[in-house]
Amino acid sequence: MKAAVIVFPGSNRDGDVARALRQAGAQVATVWHTDTALPAGTDLAVLPGGFSYGDYLRCGAIAGRAHAMDAVRAHAARGGLVLGICNGFQILCESGLLPGVLMRNVNRRFICHRQPLRVERADTAFTRAYAAHQVIDVCVAHGEGNYFADAETLARIEGDGLVAFRYCDAAGGLTETANRNGSLNAIAGIYSASRTVLGLMPHPENFVEDVVGGTDGRGLFASLATAA
Amino acid sequence: MKARVTVTLKTGVLDPQGKAIEGALRSLGIAGIAGVRQGKFFEVDVEGSDKAAAEATVKAACDRLLANTVVENYRVEIAG
Numbered sequence: 001m002k003a004a005v006i007v008f009p010g011s012n013r014d015g016d017v018a019r020a021l022r023q024a025g026a027q028v029a030t031v032w033h034t035d036t037a038l039p040a041g042t043d044l045a046v047l048p049g050g051f052s053y054g055d056y057l058r059c060g061a062i063a064g065r066a067h068a069m070d071a072v073r074a075h076a077a078r079g080g081l082v083l084g085i086c087n088g089f090q091i092l093c094e095s096g097l098l099p100g101v102l103m104r105n106v107n108r109r110f111i112c113h114r115q116p117l118r119v120e121r122a123d124t125a126f127t128r129a130y131a132a133h134q135v136i137d138v139c140v141a142h143g144e145g146n147y148f149a150d151a152e153t154l155a156r157i158e159g160d161g162l163v164a165f166r167y168c169d170a171a172g173g174l175t176e177t178a179n180r181n182g183s184l185n186a187i188a189g190i191y192s193a194s195r196t197v198l199g200l201m202p203h204p205e206n207f208v209e210d211v212v213g214g215t216d217g218r219g220l221f222a223s224l225a226t227a228a
Numbered sequence: 229m230k231a232r233v234t235v236t237l238k239t240g241v242l243d244p245q246g247k248a249i250e251g252a253l254r255s256l257g258i259a260g261i262a263g264v265r266q267g268k269f270f271e272v273d274v275e276g277s278d279k280a281a282a283e284a285t286v287k288a289a290c291d292r293l294l295a296n297t298v299v300e301n302y303r304v305e306i307a308g
Binding site: 057058061062065093094099100101103104105106107108146148149150182 | 241242244245247248292293294296298299
C-alpha cells in the first residue's frame with residue numbers, strides 16, 4: 001500500500017495520519033498542495049484534518065480547488081482510493097468528489113470529545129477490519145461537521161448504501177443526543193458511488209495507541225493497508 | 229468596474245449563526261426583528277469596461293468558488 005498525504009497550508013493532522021498509516025504497514029509520501037501529480041504507484045490519497053487556508057471563505061473551499069486536487073480527482077477517476085478526514089472531508093465535498101456540504105454545528109460550538117460511531121458496512125476497502133454495525137470509539141474535533149445534502153441527494157446516499165459511519169451512543173443507538181453536530185441522518189462519513197472515496201468527520205488516526213486512550217481507529221488503517 | 233456579490237443561504241437551510249445573531253439582538257432589547265439570516269458580501273474589481281463580460285466573469289467566479297451552490301444562492305450587481 002502506497003499512500004500520499006496531501007498537505008495544504010493549515011493542515012495539522014498530516015503527521016498523525018501518516019504515522020497511523022505507517023503503523024499499519026503502508027508506505028507514506030507527502031505531497032504539497034502546489035504539486036500537480038501524485039507519486040507514481042500511489043494507491044491511496046489522503047486529505048488530512050486541520051484548517052486549510054484558515055477556513056477562509058468556507059471550510060475546505062480553497063483547498064478543494066488547489067492544483068494537487070486535480071491530481072486527486074484524476075486518481076479517484078482511475079478508481080484509486082481517497083480518504084478525507086475532518087477538514088479532508090470538507091475538502092472532498094467542496095471539490096465535488098463527495099456530495100453534500102459540512103455546515104456549522106447546530107449548537108454553534110466547536111465540539112471536541114470521544115464519540116462512538118456505528119460502522120455501517122464492513123465490505124469496503126476502508127472498513128473490512130471491522131464488523132458491520134460494530135460500534136467503535138473515536139474522537140471528533142470540529143466546528144463545521146453538520147452534514148447536509150438536499151433531499152434527493154440524501155435519498156440516493158441512503159438508497160445506495162453510501163453512508164460509512166453514523167454518530168451513535170455507546171450501545172449503537174442513533175439518539176439525538178449522540179448526534180451533537182446536527183448532521184442529517186446522523187451521518188459521520190460517506191462513500192462515493194464506487195465506495196473508493198471516503199470522507200468522515202471523526203479522527204480514527206487519534207486512536208491508534210493505547211497510551212492516548214484507544215485503538216479503535218486502527219481498523220481503518222489496517223483495512224487500507226491490505227487493500228492494495 | 230465594480231461588481232457586488234451577495235451570497236445567501238438557500239431557504240430551508242439551517243443557519244445557526246443567523247439564529248445566534250437573532251438571539252443577541254433580542255438580548256440587546258432591539259424589538260421587532262422576526263428573523264436573521266447571515267450571508268456574505270464581496271466587492272470584486274473587474275478589468276475592462278464591458279458590463280456583460282464583467283457579469284459573466286463574476287458569475288463564473290461565483291459558480292466555481294464564491295458560493296457553494298449546494299446550500300447557497302448568489303446575486304451579482306455590476307455597478308457601472
